Amino acid sequence: xxxxxxxxxxxxxxxxxxxxxxxxxxxxxxxxxxxxxxxxxxxxxxxxxxxxxxxxxxxxxxxxxxxxxxxxxxxxxxxxxxxxxxxxxxxxxxxxxxxxxxxxxxxxxxxxxxxxxxxxxxxxxxxxxxxxxxxxxxxxxxxxxxxxxxxxxxxxxxxxxxxxxxxxxxxxxxxxxxxxxx
Ligand SMILES: [Zn+2]
Ligand SMILES: [Zn+2]
Numbered sequence: 313x314x315x316x317x318x319x320x321x322x323x324x325x326x327x328x329x330x331x332x333x334x335x336x337x338x339x340x341x342x343x344x345x346x347x348x349x350x351x352x353x354x355x356x357x358x359x360x361x362x363x364x365x366x367x368x369x370x371x372x373x374x375x376x377x378x379x380x381x382x383x384x385x386x387x388x389x390x391x392x393x394x395x396x397x398x399x400x401x402x403x404x405x406x407x408x409x410x411x412x413x414x415x416x417x418x419x420x421x422x423x424x425x426x427x428x429x430x431x432x433x434x435x436x437x438x439x440x441x442x443x444x445x446x447x448x449x450x451x452x453x454x455x456x457x458x459x460x461x462x463x464x465x466x467x468x469x470x471x472x473x474x475x476x477x478x479x480x481x482x483x484x485x486x487x488x489x490x491x492x493x494x
Pocket of ligand 2: 455456457458459460467468469
């Protein structure tokens with residue numbers, strides 16, 4: 313995802329200086345099997361801190377998911393908050409940090425003063441994916457017997473006898489025969 317800002321000007325500014333950016337990025341694939349069907353849009357505020365730049369904002373995008381009940385693909389609106397501090401390097405680096413400190417390289421502003429927000433946005437949108445997506449809150453799902461999509465109407469199986477009756481009938485049978493069930 314290409315969401316890059318040259319922040320040289322902001323790094324030269326005093327601590328507390330801010331810049332506001334709107335995001336509009338075209339990416340098709342968020343992850344192996346997660347496809348976006350809209351651009352990623354949003355707004356972020358870049359704040360100069362002592363160590364680099366704090367990015368805060370919100371992004372949203374539409375993604376195509378399969379309903380966990382009826383398996384039908386549908387469009388879901390993803391929204392995620394972004395809040396990460398990117399560390400300055402090179403001439404803007406803060407000296408009082410160990411240079412060999414283990415760090416997330418996605419959160420480093422490179423030597424050309426380019427802050428790349430792409431990976432952070434991708435990860436936050438992935439975290440916002442629902443575990444059990446449903447096409448609508450009252451989705452009726454599929455019939456467990458014949459697999460018919462019950463949102464499209466009832467299937468033949470709905471006439472079946474109430475399973476609670478068959479349990480009672482089995483109990484009565486086992487009493488009469490003097491043997492346990494089975
Ligand atoms: Zn559904
Ligand atoms: Zn059925």
